[in-house]
Amino acid sequence: MTTPDTARHTPNSMDGNPTIDERANHCFGCGPANPQGLHLAFTTDTSNPEAITATCHFQLDRMHEGPPGYIHGGIVAALLDEAMSKLNRPLNVLAMTRHMEIDYLRPVPLYQPLVLIGRHLNRPAKDGTPGRKLFHQAEIQHPDGTVLARSKGLFIAIDEKLLFAAGITPPEA
Numbered sequence: 280m281t282t283p284d285t286a287r288h289t290p291n292s293m294d295g296n297p298t299i300d301e302r303a304n305h306c307f308g309c310g311p312a313n314p315q316g317l318h319l320a321f322t323t324d325t326s327n328p329e330a331i332t333a334t335c336h337f338q339l340d341r342m343h344e345g346p347p348g349y350i351h352g353g354i355v356a357a358l359l360d361e362a363m364s365k366l367n368r369p370l371n372v373l374a375m376t377r378h379m380e381i382d383y384l385r386p387v388p389l390y391q392p393l394v395l396i397g398r399h400l401n402r403p404a405k406d407g408t409p410g411r412k413l414f415h416q417a418e419i420q421h422p423d424g425t426v427l428a429r430s431k432g433l434f435i436a437i438d439e440k441l442l443f444a445a446g447i448t449p450p451e452a
């Protein structure tokens with residue numbers, strides 16, 4: 280039997296009482312500390328509270344190849360999921376993806392600068408207060424504006440009790 284690689288399976292970042300931001304450092308999509316990650320960096324625009332966006336410029340290589348010359352479809356899904364999830368923090372919500380659907384409109388090329396944009400759609404109120412459901416969308420665009428892939432997502436705001444149960448400290452308000 281092989282010995283488990285403790286660096287991978289019980290990361291130091293789980294020691295003590297980490298905040299959600301410390302734990303997110305290894306996020307596959309955006310964590311700077313994940314050597315295998317995509318290292319996506321987003322700029323959020325909250326100037327129109329009705330239409331918050333998160334934008335990322337990125338370019339991938341053969342590490343993430345699916346069809347020859349193109350990004351693997353699972354990675355396309357991860358990119359879109361990440362862009363949508365980046366809308367939750369500016370909305371002051373910790374939330375997880377509950378459902379997402381994807382239109383793979385065109386193959387998404389490797390070795391080219393591309394644009395990834397998430398847009399908040401709406402958060403229906405329930406009993407007069409903001410509900411748990413947040414609806415977002417995202418697109419991967421060629422620089423000429425052609426939409427290559429598009430998603431819609433339902434995110435559910437997480438009860439802080441779940442975070443505590445997982446040993447994670449919520450962010451400061």
Ligand SMILES: CCCCC/C=C\C/C=C\C/C=C\C/C=C\CCCC(=O)SCCNC(=O)CCNC(=O)[C@H](O)C(C)(C)COP(=O)(O)OP(=O)(O)OC[C@H]1O[C@@H](n2cnc3c(N)ncnc32)[C@H](O)[C@@H]1OP(=O)(O)O
Nearest residue numbers: 303306360361364373374375376377378435437441442445
């Ligand atoms: C517990 C530890 C959590 C730690 C992390 C917490 C938060 C994350 C915060 C920061 C993130 C940091 C870094 C970013 C990381 C990743 C970025 C990408 C985002 C992701 O990658 S994140 C991973 C993938 N994600 C999951 O791993 C979720 C697994 N899942 C669950 O953990 C539960 O599923 C949960 C808690 C989400 C909800 O569970 P629940 O039991 O509270 O709620 P329920 O299932 O009932 O759904 C609620 C309402 O949605 C309606 N509904 C369901 N499906 C629908 C559909 N298709 N269309 C229309 N409505 C639908 C129902 O009908 C109901 O509606 P109603 O309330 O009106 O009845």
